[in-house]
Amino acid sequence: MSSPAAPTDADRRRWARYLVDERAEAAVYRHLAARRRGEEREILLALAEAEGRHEAHWLALLGGEPTRLPRAGADTRMLGWLARRFGSIFVLALAQNAEARSPYEGEPFATPAMVADEKVHHEVVRGLAARGRRRLSGTFRAAVFGANDGLVSNLALVMGIGATGVAPQFVLFSGIAGLLAGALSMGAGEFVSVRSQRELLDATQPSDFADDALPDLDLDANELALVYRTRGMPEVEAIARAREVLASLGGPDPVPLVNPERADDHEVVGGAWRAAGSSFLFFASGAIIPVLPWLLGLSGLAAIVTALVLVGIALLTTGAVVGLLSGAPPLRRALRQLAIGYGAAAVTYALGLLFGVSVG
Structure with missing residues (x-):
């Protein structure tokens, strides 16, 4: 994307506005990251770092820090206020909408990488917001x-x-x-x-009703495999699982008939x-x-x-x-x-x- 040879005063004013908006957006992501842990924190900090690269681009075009800068846009200021005080799913939802309104599409001084970044940021924030929506x-x-x-x-x-x-x-x-x-x-x-x-x-929950009968099962017939097949296991896997259970009987670590790692659906229902x-x-x-x-x-x-x-x-x-x-x-x-x-x-x-x- 080519840029004009001689930028005008209007161009410089626009760059200054981009600069303060990028700084404000980076601050929003850092405030959100401070309220999160693990992977979500890392993603938000990476977004803030990317906004910092955009900030450096406009700062270089301006030839250094201007003596006077405009205020960030009202939407960005509101995002920052919400992020500092709440850090909730509402802020991510608003940030998703803000990223979808990137001004760089028709900006001759923005690099193609910056235009691509903004599109990707929208998808990243949408994904983070989707996680929050699923939780609540x-x-x-x-x-x-x-x-x-x-x-x-x-x-x-x-x-x-x-x-x-x-x-x-x-x-x-x-x-x-x-x-x-x-x-x-x-x-x-x-x-x-x-x-x-x-x-x-409760009616569909696997039970330990047949556990006492396990030692007397015929290893060759191995009807225990049918239990696992009714739970959706393929035949070969069901047979292997049944033999594993039977072989562990009497040992120090018997394999349970019911998988203890099974999720408790009652917690989901409430x-x-x-x-x-x-x-x-x-x-x-x-x-x-x-x-x-x-x-x-x-x-x-x-x-x-x-x-x-x-x-x-x-x-x-x-x-x-x-x-x-x-x-x-x-x-x-x-x-x-x-x-x-x-x-x-x-x-x-x-x-x-x-x-x-x-x-x-």
């Missing part, structure tokens, strides 16, 4: 969907009831009843789901009571928001408008968080959540107007 996917999914269900379902309920023109106390009672009914339903459903899954795992309690609380935390105006003594159109505003803010927030963690544009996800919630509320409000009286 279960809890996060329960929190977001539970709270979102409470927001949308109870907003639709109070909108429909409120549009009929009934007394505020009736709307409040309906909202509280909807909160409790929905939260209890979510909690009970989660309890049954997790308990049933754990019972299924506890039924904990799952039920979490679902109850997540749903209730969302469902209480549409009821707040009536709890505070508002009624009629004022209560409905206030509920719409409060729920709208909550829907925008949950949508933006989902967008950040998924690497998608936060605003688009926020608006989608808002449209879904308001759409459901509009349907029930219209039905309330149809079957009731006007709101006073």
